Amino acid sequence: xxxxxxxxGIPGTPASKTATGLxxxxxxxxxxxxxxxGALTVVSAFxxxxxxxxxxxxxxxxxxxxxxxxLALIGGALTTLLGLSSYGVKGLRWLxxxxxxxxxxxxxxxxxxxxxxxxxxxxxxxxxxVNLEPGGFIAAxxxxxxxxxxxxxxxxxxxxxxxxxDDTGWELFRHRLRAGRDIxxxxxxxGTARPVGTLPSYAEILIIVAVLGLGLTVFTYGIGTExxxxxxxxxxxxxxxxxxxxxxxxxxxxxxxxxxxQNITICGAxxxxxxxxxxxxxxxxxxxxxxxxxxxxxxxxxxxxxxxAGLLDLGYVAFLGVGAYAAAMVSGSPNSPFDVQFPFWAxxxxxxxxxxxxxxxxxxxxxxxxxDYLAIVTLGFGEIFRITANNLDGTSGPDITNGxxxxxxxxxxxxxxxxxxxxxxxxxxxxxxFANYFFLMLLITAVVxxxxxxxxxxxxxxxxxxxxxxxxxxxxxxxxxxxxxxIAFALGASLAGLAGTVQxxxxxxxTPEQYLFAGPxxxxxxxLLAAVVLxxxxxxxxxxxxxxxxxxxxxxxxxxxxxxxxxxxxxLILLMRFRPEGLIPNRRRQLEFHEDAEAPTVLPKAGA
Amino acid sequence: xxxxDTTTKTAPVGETxxxxxxxxxxxxxxxxxxxxxxxxxxxxxxGLIGPNGAGKTTFFNCLTGLYIPTEGEVRFKDKVLPPQSFxxxxxxxxRTFQNIRLFANxxxxxxxxxxxxxxxxxxxxxxxxxxxxxxxxxAASRERxxxxxxxxxxxxxxxxxxxxxxxxxxxxxxxxxxxxxEPDLLLLDEPTAGMNPQETRVTEELxxxxxxxxxxxxxxxxxxxxxxxxxxxxxxxxxGEKLLEGDSATVQGDERVIAAYLGExxxxxxxxxxxxxxxxxxxxxxxxxxxxxGKENDR
Numbered sequence: 018x019x020x021x022x023x024x025x026g027i028p029g030t031p032a033s034k035t036a037t038g039l040x041x042x043x044x045x046x047x048x049x050x051x052x053x054x055g056a057l058t059v060v061s062a063f064x065x066x067x068x069x070x071x072x073x074x075x076x077x078x079x080x081x082x083x084x085x086x087x088l089a090l091i092g093g094a095l096t097t098l099l100g101l102s103s104y105g106v107k108g109l110r111w112l113x114x115x116x117x118x119x120x121x122x123x124x125x126x127x128x129x130x131x132x133x134x135x136x137x138x139x140x141x142x143x144x145x146x147v148n149l150e151p152g153g154f155i156a157a158x159x160x161x162x163x164x165x166x167x168x169x170x171x172x173x174x175x176x177x178x179x180x181x182x183d184d185t186g187w188e189l190f191r192h193r194l195r196a197g198r199d200i201x202x203x204x205x206x207x208g209t210a211r212p213v214g215t216l217p218s219y220a221e222i223l224i225i226v227a228v229l230g231l232g233l234t235v236f237t238y239g240i241g242t243e244x245x246x247x248x249x250x251x252x253x254x255x256x257x258x259x260x261x262x263x264x265x266x267x268x269x270x271x272x273x274x275x276x277x278x279q280n281i282t283i284c285g286a287x288x289x290x291x292x293x294x295x296x297x298x299x300x301x302x303x304x305x306x307x308x309x310x311x312x313x314x315x316x317x318x319x320x321x322x323x324x325x326a327g328l329l330d331l332g333y334v335a336f337l338g339v340g341a342y343a344a345a346m347v348s349g350s351p352n353s354p355f356d357v358q359f360p361f362w363a364x365x366x367x368x369x370x371x372x373x374x375x376x377x378x379x380x381x382x383x384x385x386x387x388x389d390y391l392a393i394v395t396l397g398f399g400e401i402f403r404i405t406a407n408n409l410d411g412t413s414g415p416d417i418t419n420g421x422x423x424x425x426x427x428x429x430x431x432x433x434x435x436x437x438x439x440x441x442x443x444x445x446x447x448x449x450x451f452a453n454y455f456f457l458m459l460l461i462t463a464v465v466x467x468x469x470x471x472x473x474x475x476x477x478x479x480x481x482x483x484x485x486x487x488x489x490x491x492x493x494x495x496x497x498x499x500x501x502x503x504i505a506f507a508l509g510a511s512l513a514g515l516a517g518t519v520q521x522x523x524x525x526x527x528t529p530e531q532y533l534f535a536g537p538x539x540x541x542x543x544x545l546l547a548a549v550v551l552x553x554x555x556x557x558x559x560x561x562x563x564x565x566x567x568x569x570x571x572x573x574x575x576x577x578x579x580x581x582x583x584x585x586x587x588x589l590i591l592l593m594r595f596r597p598e599g600l601i602p603n604r605r606r607q608l609e610f611h612e613d614a615e616a617p618t619v620l621p622k623a624g625a
Numbered sequence: 626x627x628x629x630d631t632t633t634k635t636a637p638v639g640e641t642x643x644x645x646x647x648x649x650x651x652x653x654x655x656x657x658x659x660x661x662x663x664x665x666x667x668x669x670x671x672g673l674i675g676p677n678g679a680g681k682t683t684f685f686n687c688l689t690g691l692y693i694p695t696e697g698e699v700r701f702k703d704k705v706l707p708p709q710s711f712x713x714x715x716x717x718x719x720r721t722f723q724n725i726r727l728f729a730n731x732x733x734x735x736x737x738x739x740x741x742x743x744x745x746x747x748x749x750x751x752x753x754x755x756x757x758x759x760x761x762x763x764a765a766s767r768e769r770x771x772x773x774x775x776x777x778x779x780x781x782x783x784x785x786x787x788x789x790x791x792x793x794x795x796x797x798x799x800x801x802x803x804x805x806x807e808p809d810l811l812l813l814d815e816p817t818a819g820m821n822p823q824e825t826r827v828t829e830e831l832x833x834x835x836x837x838x839x840x841x842x843x844x845x846x847x848x849x850x851x852x853x854x855x856x857x858x859x860x861x862x863x864x865g866e867k868l869l870e871g872d873s874a875t876v877q878g879d880e881r882v883i884a885a886y887l888g889e890x891x892x893x894x895x896x897x898x899x900x901x902x903x904x905x906x907x908x909x910x911x912x913x914x915x916x917x918x919g920k921e922n923d924r
Contacts, residue, residue: 468753475752475763476738476745483728483739490726493689495714495743495806504749 038169039204047169051121052100054163058093058128061159062086064152067139073244076139077150084247085135088254089156092128095258096163099124099265115266118170119207123264125160125167127257131250132160138246172206175199210266213273221274225282228271229289237293239569240302248573283470283557287463291456300449305572307451310458311520312540313564316548317465317557318512323546324554325473326505327485328384329392331534332399334542336510338532339375340368340517342406345424345527346417352424354417361430365518372514373507380506385499387488399534399542406529423528430457430522437522454523461519465512466557472508473555481505482555537581539568547585551592553599562600639667642809642841643688643718647697650683650865657683659865660697663843665810670832670842672856674849674876676886680865681845682723685812688843689713689720702809715743719808721799723815723845729788733779733798736787737770740805770805777801777831793824800831804840811835813844817851825851853877861885 038044066076066086074084082090102109103117113120136157140146178199180192216224235255242248262268275282290310294303319333347367349358359367375398383394410420418424429438429450437453448456472478480501483491492498521527535543544567552563570588571581592600643665650658658680665671675681686692688699690706690713699706701716719740728736745766751759774780777797782790787798796816803811813832817825825848832855836842846852852859853873860870863885869876876882 471755472749472752475759476742476747476766477749477752479731479735479739480742482731482735486728486730487726489691490722490728491739492710493691493714493720493722493726494740494802495711496739497711508749 037174038171039200040165040169042165042169044169044171047166048100048103048121050166051125051163051170052097052104052166054159054161054166055093055096055100055125055128057159058132058156058163059090059097061152061156062090062093064155065150066135066153066156067143067148068150069143069148072139072142072148073246076135076153079152085131085138085250088247088250089128089132089135089160092124092131092254092258093160093163095261096121096124096128096167099261112267113265114213114270115210115264116208117265118172119205120261120265121170122167122205123257123261125163127254127261129160129164130253130257132156134250134253135246168204172204175203205264207264207266210269213270216274218278221278222281224271224274225278225285228275229282229285232286233289233292233296236565237296240305241297242573245574245576252570283466286558287459290459290462294448294452294455295446297452300451303449303451303455305568307455307458307523308539309565309568310455310462311516311523312545312548312568313561314458314462314465314516315513315540316545316552316560316564317462317469318509318516319545320549320554320556320560321469321472321481321512322505322509323549324556324560325478325485326481326502328502328506329389329395330506330509331392331396331542331546332402333395333509333513333545334532334534334540335399335402336372336376336513337517337520337540338402338406338527338529339372339510340514341521341527341531342418342424342517343371343514344368344518345427345521348427348521350424350427352419352422352426358428361432361518365515368518368521369511369515372517373511376507376510377503380503380510384502384506396534396542399532403529403532406532418529421529423526423531424521425526427521427525427527430454432457451523454519458516458519458523461515462561464515468508468512469557477501477504535582537571539564539571547589551589551599553601556599556601559599559601566600639669639839641666642702643843644700644703645684645688645697646700648684648687648694648699649696650680650687650692651695657865658687658694658862661862661865661867663860663867663870665841665843667809667841668836668839669858670836670844670856672852672859673843673845673862674847674852674859675862675868678864679862679885681862682814683865684862685720685814685845688812689718711743714806714808717807717809718812719803719806719810720812721796721803721814721816723818725792725795725799727787727795727799727802729786731787732783733774733785733787733790734767734770734783736798736802737773737805738766740802741766741770743806773801773804776804776834793820793827796820796828797831800835804835808840810841810843813842813846815845815847817846817848829855849877 038047062082063080065079068077070077076083076086098109098112099117099121102112103121136149136153139148139153177196178192180189184192239251242251293306297303315337319330322328322330344364344367346353346355347357347359347364379394379398383391406418407421408414409417429436431437438450441448480491480496483494483496484498484501488498533541535541548563548567549560551567552561553559577584641664645661645663648658648661649656661684673681683692687694690708690710693708701718706713707716728739745762747759747762771780771783774783777800779794779798779801787795790798817828820828829851832842844855856873858870859873859876861868861876861882868881868885869879
């Protein structure tokens with residue numbers, strides 16, 4: 018098993034050969050403990066954890082796991098499977114192509130965190146440990162045992178940094194802290210996955226389908242969580258579980274396979290997304306779905322501007338607003354100053370076109386400059402748009418936008434006789450209003466993804482990246498920097514406008530207060546930028562996933578209340594500290610890591 | 626475009642491509658370049674040398690449209706140079722940079738493809754619609770880029786990130802990227818800075834090979850051996866003015882050039898004082914270094 022260099026700060030330091038666990042339990046015992054603990058947690062999930070159904074999810078039933086118990090069950094099962102795989106059980110070896118130990122540690126952590134979170138929540142909610150049934154105690158002990166066992170698994174300790182004997186107390190403390198961090202890092206380090214052999218393409222496509230199905234299931238479950246505790250438990254299990262799968266190497270193998278069939282993966286992802294409304298029984302969660310899609314699509318448009326061309330746009334949500342207002346004005350709403358009702362295709366063109374015009378107006382004078390000017394101007398534009406829309410109410414200015422009341426009662430769309438406002442029955446499923454818009458929005462998302470992919474992988478896309486990397490060199494290569502940047506900026510603006518046309522119809526009303534720079538409800542400029550950075554700049558799936566998380570988390574964790582933005586800021590800082598490349602690293606970043614792994618094969622050639 | 630020219634070893638000097646007349650560049654009160662005349666012809670390698678701060682790079686920037694000369698004009702193929710650097714590249718002047726400026730997070734191949742920008746036309750709509758013309762042009766660009774990588778010896782590393790290349794190969798990639806724009810004149814700004822003698826020799830071969838394709842080359846360099854091996858003509862720039870221009874032997878033998886680099890021997894007190902100072906410092910340095918054991922062999 019190869020172990021990655023754990024301390025990149027000290028190149029050339031070989032990892033010491035002593036492989037011991039973090040906890041002084043013999044490794045073979047630890048492995049058994051982890052596997053057994055996982056299995057026992059699975060069993061305990063079928064027991065009652067508490068006596069009353071006052072705790073949400075009804076954890077009182079024997080023989081049937083409910084709510085958080087299901088999550089504990091999944092975590093326990095994952096730990097057990099990974100443990101068995103580490104014993105080399107036939108048929109489970111494929112689970113851990115990159116070595117099992119790091120994965121077991123994360124899986125055990127997932128189980129432990131979920132179970133103990135549940136147990137503590139029960140204790141806190143119901144007032145005391147007495148409220149726990151034996152099943153709860155068994156689960157707590159089993160998951161603790163699994164975690165302890167997992168931590169006893171051996172890992173290669175990093176060579177301790179030599180310390181300066183002249184160090185003062187503070188420096189010594191920092192040194193110890195650093196050493197502690199290195200050891201923790203090494204504890205959870207995984208290996209490099211062995212590359213996937215070429216499977217027959219039908220098998221690879223089946224794997225892609227399975228992965229997408231899993232993704233849809235996890236996502237649907239996350240959206241469908243009904244109470245705060247379950248959503249937190251879901252985040253814990255999903256987060257650590259994902260880390261476990263990542264360490265086991267399955268994620269990297271899956272991404273290798275999807276990279277081989279990019280078109281199939283993208284089509285499959287859209288099919289999976291289109292399945293989403295069919296998994297829902299009422300329209301409540303389709304609402305969440307369509308808002309996530311709007312948010313994600315706009316974030317993807319911003320990714321062209323920020324991720325590809327490297328232009329920092331802090332007022333991007335204004336373009337969404339321009340598109341939404343433009344569409345609302347031609348929608349036939351009674352509040353609109355224009356008494357017209359355009360068909361959707363025309364309204365979409367008007368919305369995208371209006372944003373395009375504003376994009377060019379903002380971009381043309383500022384894109385000649387370099388650096389931070391654009392950020393300031395776009396920030397200003399975002400605010401100007403909102404305040405202007407507020408003032409064009411007939412008293413402070415001409416009556417165009419109806420002021421702070423906005424344009425309301427926007428009628429539902431009707432495309433080719435398909436009324437978006439009513440329920441439809443498709444193949445036995447009832448598809449409600451928001452689900453209708455979900456499908457329309459999905460189409461728009463597909464258009465944006467297509468434009469992103471095709472423009473990114475072409476002469477113009479390369480020019481964008483070149484400008485981002487080094488503008489002087491790009492100019493010296495004959496790239497008309499201003500023109501190319503203006504295209505990116507205007508394209509981003511019109512895509513946001515396009516999404517805005519749908520948004521206007523989904524929300525019934527457009528008001529200036531929907532388009533803030535920062536606010537608790539996405540989409541706003543700050544959240545859009547955060548979705549791009551958090552998800553991964555320059556990628557397609559990154560902003561979509563980032564947007565989904567950024568929408569779901571504030572939406573689900575209502576109890577955070579006023580502290581939402583604080584929690585959001587903290588989470589962002591932590592993420593940027595520990596995963597600066599975003600959740601989904603860019604292909605270029607991946608290549609970088611890829612080459613790190615292959616460094617030995619490349620170096621001799623370089624010397625020659 | 627340019628490859629149609631003769632590729633003989635001797636590379637006969639062709640028509641003049643670059644003609645700088647009386648180029649003067651002032652920044653406020655500072656005259657960085659003063660009345661410099663220089664011509665470069667097809668199939669010729671011209672060197673530009675001078676001590677640090679002589680205005681070599683400023684002069685280069687005047688030739689590439691980054692600066693617009695305060696006085697005088699630069700004619701390229703009998704046309705006055707346009708004032709923007711991307712138009713200059715389109716006209717047929719390509720350059721490399723003194724401190725390497727690659728697109729670090731793009732692959733080697735993509736770097737060269739960016740260099741093809743001026744010689745391809747596919748715009749945004751073409752990229753979205755992806756007609757047959759797009760695929761054809763893209764394939765042709767890739768083919769040409771791979772040829773260039775083959776030419777500089779980086780074809781095997783086409784998929785590596787530019788930032789991960791070793792230093793010498795980054796220099797080569799910069800040259801390949803510049804060649805991708807099919808220039809008639811290539812400006813090399815210190816192409817061997819930081820290279821070991823072996824790498825320098827390889828670069829020398831590369832420059833000759835480019836010359837043999839009929840491309841005019843103007844090169845700034847501090848490595849005198851490199852310059853005198855390579856160049857048909859050498860111009861010496863001192864304090865913004867052209868001191869001298871001629872073949873290697875003329876320049877090497879000229880006292881003024883040596884004086885410009887090493888300083889003229891002064892007469893009088895300050896010189897003697899300085900010498901004494903230096904000697905004193907040296908003796909002190911010796912006593913301190915001698916104290917460190919095992920260092921003798923290093924000197």
